[in-house]
Amino acid sequence: MSGSRKMVLGFVAAASMVVGPLLVAAPASAATDYANCTELRADYPHGVGEPGAVDSTSSTPVTNFTVDQALYDANSESDRDGDGIACEKH
Numbered sequence: 116m117s118g119s120r121k122m123v124l125g126f127v128a129a130a131s132m133v134v135g136p137l138l139v140a141a142p143a144s145a146a147t148d149y150a151n152c153t154e155l156r157a158d159y160p161h162g163v164g165e166p167g168a169v170d171s172t173s174s175t176p177v178t179n180f181t182v183d184q185a186l187y188d189a190n191s192e193s194d195r196d197g198d199g200i201a202c203e204k205h
C-alpha cells in the first residue's frame with residue numbers, strides 16, 4: 116500500500132515539473148487587452164503608451180503613463196486621438 120502511494124506522489128512531482136514552467140511563462144508573454152479605459156486604468160492609472168509617444172492635448176500633457184509597446188498594441192483601439200497613448204490621464 117505504501118509502495119503505490121509513493122508512485123503516485125512521484126508522478127505528481129514529475130508532472131508539476133513539466134507543467135510548471137509553461138504556467139509561469141504564459142502571463143509574461145501575453146499583453147492584456149482591456150475592454151475599455153475604466154478597466155485599463157484599474158491597472159495603469161495614467162494610461163499605456165508607445166516608447167517616445169507624446170500626449171497631444173491642449174492642456175498639460177500626460178507624461179507619467181506606462182511605456183509598454185506590447186500592451187499599447189493590445190489596447191490601441193482605446194487611443195481615441197491617435198497620439199500613441201491609450202487612456203492617458205493625469
Ligand SMILES: [Ca+2]
Pocket residue numbers: 193194195196197198199200201202203
Ligand atoms: Ca491618446
